[in-house]
Amino acid sequence: MQGGRREVWQRFRRDRRAFACLCILGAEAACVLLLPLLLGLDPYTSDLTAGFWAPPSAGHWLGTDDVGRDLFARLLCGGRVSLLVGFCAAAISVAVGIPLGLLAGYRRGAWEFWIMRLADLFQTFPSIVLVLCLVAVVGPSVFNIILVIGLLGWTGIARLVYGNTLSVREKEYVLAARALGGSTASILRRNVLPNAVSPVWAALALRVGRAILSESSLSFLGVGIRTPQASWGNLIQYASNLTVLTTRPWVWLPPGVCIIVTVLCLQIIGDGLRNALDPRT
Amino acid sequence: MTRYIRNRLVSAVPVFFGITILVFLMLQVVPGTITDLMGEQGVSSAADKAALEASLGLDRPLPVRYGAWLWDLLRGDLGNSYASGKEVSGLIAQRIGPSLLLTGSGVLLAVLIAVPLGVLSAWKPGSAWDRAAGVLCLVSFGVPGFFLCLVGIFVFSVVLGWLPSQGMYASGVYAGLGDLLHHLILPAGVVCLSGLGDLVRQTRSACLETLGEDYITTARAKGLSEGAVMVRHVLRGSLIPVLTTVLTHIPHIIGGSVVVERVFGWPGMGSLLFSAIFSRDDPVIMGVTVVIALAVLLTNLLLDLIYGLADPRVRYEEG
Numbered sequence: 001m002q003g004g005r006r007e008v009w010q011r012f013r014r015d016r017r018a019f020a021c022l023c024i025l026g027a028e029a030a031c032v033l034l035l036p037l038l039l040g041l042d043p044y045t046s047d048l049t050a051g052f053w054a055p056p057s058a059g060h061w062l063g064t065d066d067v068g069r070d071l072f073a074r075l076l077c078g079g080r081v082s083l084l085v086g087f088c089a090a091a092i093s094v095a096v097g098i099p100l101g102l103l104a105g106y107r108r109g110a111w112e113f114w115i116m117r118l119a120d121l122f123q124t125f126p127s128i129v130l131v132l133c134l135v136a137v138v139g140p141s142v143f144n145i146i147l148v149i150g151l152l153g154w155t156g157i158a159r160l161v162y163g164n165t166l167s168v169r170e171k172e173y174v175l176a177a178r179a180l181g182g183s184t185a186s187i188l189r190r191n192v193l194p195n196a197v198s199p200v201w202a203a204l205a206l207r208v209g210r211a212i213l214s215e216s217s218l219s220f221l222g223v224g225i226r227t228p229q230a231s232w233g234n235l236i237q238y239a240s241n242l243t244v245l246t247t248r249p250w251v252w253l254p255p256g257v258c259i260i261v262t263v264l265c266l267q268i269i270g271d272g273l274r275n276a277l278d279p280r281t
Numbered sequence: 282m283t284r285y286i287r288n289r290l291v292s293a294v295p296v297f298f299g300i301t302i303l304v305f306l307m308l309q310v311v312p313g314t315i316t317d318l319m320g321e322q323g324v325s326s327a328a329d330k331a332a333l334e335a336s337l338g339l340d341r342p343l344p345v346r347y348g349a350w351l352w353d354l355l356r357g358d359l360g361n362s363y364a365s366g367k368e369v370s371g372l373i374a375q376r377i378g379p380s381l382l383l384t385g386s387g388v389l390l391a392v393l394i395a396v397p398l399g400v401l402s403a404w405k406p407g408s409a410w411d412r413a414a415g416v417l418c419l420v421s422f423g424v425p426g427f428f429l430c431l432v433g434i435f436v437f438s439v440v441l442g443w444l445p446s447q448g449m450y451a452s453g454v455y456a457g458l459g460d461l462l463h464h465l466i467l468p469a470g471v472v473c474l475s476g477l478g479d480l481v482r483q484t485r486s487a488c489l490e491t492l493g494e495d496y497i498t499t500a501r502a503k504g505l506s507e508g509a510v511m512v513r514h515v516l517r518g519s520l521i522p523v524l525t526t527v528l529t530h531i532p533h534i535i536g537g538s539v540v541v542e543r544v545f546g547w548p549g550m551g552s553l554l555f556s557a558i559f560s561r562d563d564p565v566i567m568g569v570t571v572v573i574a575l576a577v578l579l580t581n582l583l584l585d586l587i588y589g590l591a592d593p594r595v596r597y598e599e600g
Contacts, residue, residue, distance in 0.1 A: 121299040123529070124577055126536030129554070133307060133566060136558040213425050217540055220427045223558070239431050240544070242446075246439045256428045264423035 011276040018272020021265040028262065032079035041073035044228055056250055063250060065238065069228075075254055078230035082259070085146050085231070086212035092150025093207050097157030098197060102188055104158070105165025105196070116162070119155040127152050131214060135223050145224055149214050153207055160203055164196035171195075198277050205270035209263040216259050232259050289585045293578045300574040301567075305347050308563050354571065360564035364557075369568040372553060377572065379449055380549030384538045386465060387472025391534070392527060395477050396516075399484025399523075403492060404511055414481050421478025426537045429471045430544040437467060447546045468538075468545045476534040483526035487519035494518065520591050528584040532577050 013019050035041070046068035047060070054064040062071035104115040122130075134148045168174060169192060177187045212232075218224030219233025220240075227234060232255040239245040239252035341349075353360060359369035402411035424432075438446035444467050450456055491497065492515055500510050542551030550569050557565035 117295070117299075121296055121303070124296055124532055124581065125300050125303075125574060126532040126539070126577070128536035129539060129570065129573060130304075130307075132539075132554070132558060133304060133570070136561075137307060209423075216425055217427055220425075221540065221543060221555070236428065236431065245431065245435060249435070252431065256425075256431070259425060259428065260423050263425075264419055267419070267422050 008276050012272055015272040015275065018268050018276075021268040021272070025262065025265045025269065028079070028258075028265075029083060032076050032083060036073060036076050041070060041076065043069060043073040043077040043230055045069065053244075053248065055248075062254060063248070065251070071235070071251060071254075074230040074235060075232075075258070078232045078235050078255060079258060081142060081225055081229065081231040082212055082215060082233070083262070085142065085149065085215040085225075086208045086262075088146045089150035089153060089211035089215070090204055090207040092146065093153035093211075094157055094200060094204055096151065097154035098161050098193075098200065100154065101158035101161025102165055102192065102196065105162040106169055106184070106188060106192060112162075115158065119158055122152065122155045128214065128217065131218065132221075132223060135218060140218075140224055140226055142225060142229070145215060145218065149211050153211060157200060157203055157207065160199055161196055164199065165192055168192050168195045199274065202270045202274035202277060205266045205273060209266035209270070212259065212263055212266075232256075285589050286586065289582055289589075293582055297574055297578055301351070301571060302347065304567060304570045305350065306343075308566060309343055309346070350567070359568040359571070362557075362562055362565050364560045364562045364565070369564050372565065373550065373568055373572055376548060376550045376553045379547060380538070380542070380551065382465065383468055383472060383542065383547055383549060384535055386469040387476065387538060388527075388531070388534055390469060390473040391476045391480055394473070395480035396484055396523065399481045400488050400511055400516055400519075402481070403485045403488030403515070404507070406489070411485075414485065417474075418478040418481055421474055421476070421481075424475075426471060426475045426540050427544055429474060430468075430541055433467050433471055434544075449548055468541050468547055471541050472534060472538045475537045476530055479530055479533075480523075480526055484519065484523050487522035488515050490522075491515045491518035521588065524584055524588055524591065528581055528588075531580045531584075535573060535576060 036043075047054075047064060047070060048068060050057075050060055050064050050068060052064065052066055052068050054060055054068070056063045060070050060072065062075060065071055065074065100115050100119075104112045130152055131148055134152075135145060138144045138148065174187060174191050177191050182190075215224055215231065216233030216236070219226075219231045220237050222234075222237065225231035225234055235255040236252045238248075244251055339346075350360070357370065359373070361368055362372060365372075398410065398414050398417070402408070402414040405411060434446040437444040445464050446467070449464050450460055455461070496518075497510060497514055500514050501507075505513075538549075539551035539554060541547065542549045543555050546552070550572060553565065554569045556562075557569065
């Protein structure tokens with residue numbers, strides 16, 4: 001990392017596009033968390049006076065769904081679930097990927113061989129197929145989906161940490177720490193980790209985006225989050241009905257736009273973070 | 282070169298075993314088997330269940346079952362579907378053609394668009410081409426595949442009415458190449474677009490790196506036209522990183538086409554996998570997984586070979 005945390009933040013702030021994206025993402029998270037409370041929205045009960053498939057109106061900003069539930073409320077609560085899955089799954093990927101990458105890079109030998117072979121294995125196989133099989137098998141719940149997406153997403157992070165650790169472990173300060181008799185655990189924690197891990201912050205943002213994409217694909221296909229619980233993916237599922245797709249775009253466009261905006265923001269934030277962490281590139 | 286090929290082949294074998302063991306374990310470790318599902322449909326007593334499990338060979342220990350499955354696989358027998366009783370290899374044989382067609386045309390289209398676009402945007406950073414490439418990348422990264430499918434159907438099938446939104450043929454049977462291509466355009470376009478972003482990005486950065494080399498300056502200094510420099514020197518010099526990207530993205534593209542098949546009702550392996558997953562049809566899930574794993578390994582192998590041909594250093598170092 002070049003400079004301290006403050007310098008990185010200042011460099012990040014100067015990147016106008018990335019900073020704007022961070023603001024958009026923050027605003028979105030605030031809306032999703034607070035608006036349902038402020039407006040007293042209920043995503044689960046049917047409004048019988050409005051009826052089924054009501055078009056947008058003052059009472060229901062995005063109309064109602066097939067059983068008369070308010071779609072705007074479902075959009076916001078679906079956002080909660082999608083963001084939760086995205087961030088928690090990415091956190092799990094990082095929690096698994098960093099130690100494995102460190103071990104492989106620092107210990108070398110058998111650790112390196114097995115961990116990197118395992119990473120190859122997970123990377124050569126289309127992950128959506130594995131996720132599909134796994135979720136179908138363990139059953140769809142928010143917790144299971146977070147776990148499956150998180151546990152299958154560790155390879156990229158591990159590879160990144162592994163590469164950095166390989167170069168850091170030969171640096172003089174690590175050799176010095178080893179010569180002074182530091183234990184492996186303390187060298188890893190105090191000398192290697194802080195220097196090998198900084199690019200992971202950029203990868204983390206991208207990982208969150210990918211996790212949100214995986215979750216929405218699963219939910220759209222009917223093996224992820226299932227109704228009555230809402231997520232952006234399963235709100236778009238209404239559009240697999242051709243009538244909804246053709247005549248009621250207000251049902252499926254908003255969740256789609258939400259996914260796209262979120263993922264793109266995370267992508268741009270990730271790029272911005274990478275540049276801020278390492279200004280030479 | 283033969284030694285290089287042999288080395289590549291040998292290194293693909295453990296990956297194949299790894300994947301099949303992984304999926305096999307995954308399907309077996311979960312509590313509950315097909316007999317529980319059948320229990321809901323009439324096979325009720327514990328004795329019946331035990332008899333059914335014995336007839337399917339589900340009462341044997343795991344390694345034995347994996348061994349038996351592997352032995353059958355080597356003889357070309359993937360078992361019978363629990364749901365329909367048909368041979369899995371027969372089911373897959375019906376579906377593999379459409380899948381190859383869809384994924385193959387998607388990958389080909391992506392490479393044909395991404396490589397020239399990447400070269401053009403590296404040639405003049407900040408130009409209109411570069412900005413177009415940037416926008417395309419963002420679309421490819423940020424828009425989920427299934428949403429692209431829906432938007433495609435909405436725009437081209439519903440609003441414009443140009444393209445069909447379902448299936449492979451208009452009347453359910455093959456009716457000429459034109460009809461097939463007509464049905465192929467939308468799904469193949471989506472498969473291509475979702476794989477495009479990474480390819481364009483990698484081609485661009487590889488070309489930018491090559492543009493900084495001394496031999497490019499030399500080529501320019503001796504008066505070669507810009508076009509000749511870009512094609513003969515820059516593109517050739519960037520071939521290896523571009524190939525690597527294609528190679529690492531094949532699984533991603535195959536995965537994407539599984540989802541696309543589902544949305545468009547394309548009668549390929551992805552659709553087969555979905556129906557198998559919903560009915561816990563383990564032999565079919567295993568069969569499809571094996572074929573996907575083989576497809577991934579074969580394409581990787583093929584690209585490895587091109588790799589060896591394109592860059593002599595690769596084959597001498599490893600051979």
